[in-house]
Amino acid sequence: MRLYRANFSTNAERVALALAHKGIEVDSTYIDYADRSEVERVSGQGLVPVLVDGDTVVTGSVRIMAWIDDLVPAPPLFPPDDARYAEMMIFIEWFDRVWKVAPTRIAAEIEAEHPDHMVVIALGREMRTMLEGFESLLSGRKFLMGSELSAADCAVFPFVKYAAGREPADNEPFHRVLDEYQELDDDLMRVRSWIKRIDALPRA
Ligand SMILES: N[C@@H](CCC(=O)N[C@@H](CS)C(=O)NCC(=O)O)C(=O)O
Known part of the structure; x- marks a missing residue:
């Protein structure tokens, strides 16, 4: 099995966490975003992650997590009942289609010739409110959707972990926004512990 990935790729980290949770080992091909020819050749599109298992090619981090869960059911990443x-x-769709809007728009706004600072402030507040939502989800449980790691944690962690800081070499503009517009304080102690807990887990 081979995982096409890139350094500091949030969506690839989702899959790396999920694979390690299952104890699945993979070979890795790290691409440079400046040259997507290899990932385009195998998958017909240019984004990572892509998982290749024999003739099967799976694109999209959520689809890959679901595919891994079917392949190796225990320990589960998704709940068994419908x-x-x-x-x-x-929840994961909400994260991808709603949560991501604020940091994506902040990144676009601050790159604009005349950034609208009021918009950036409002979006920054939204990001804070969503961190408070994760704090509430972690009330009385160690992970976002229960007592065990799930696909929900794998999906959210690579983006929300920036609340605890960022590696100096990770200089992608979107990641800088995730770092600068998410801050942990004493009202977010459960999110802080959750980040530490997941950060300590292995990755494929
Ligand atoms: N919906 C896809 C999104 C994949 C995606 O955006 N991957 C990023 C890396 S985290 C990428 O390949 N970015 C390159 C680019 O957009 O130029 C998923 O969940 O895997």
């Missing part, structure tokens, strides 16, 4: 499965998928 209602809980749908809840987790909807």
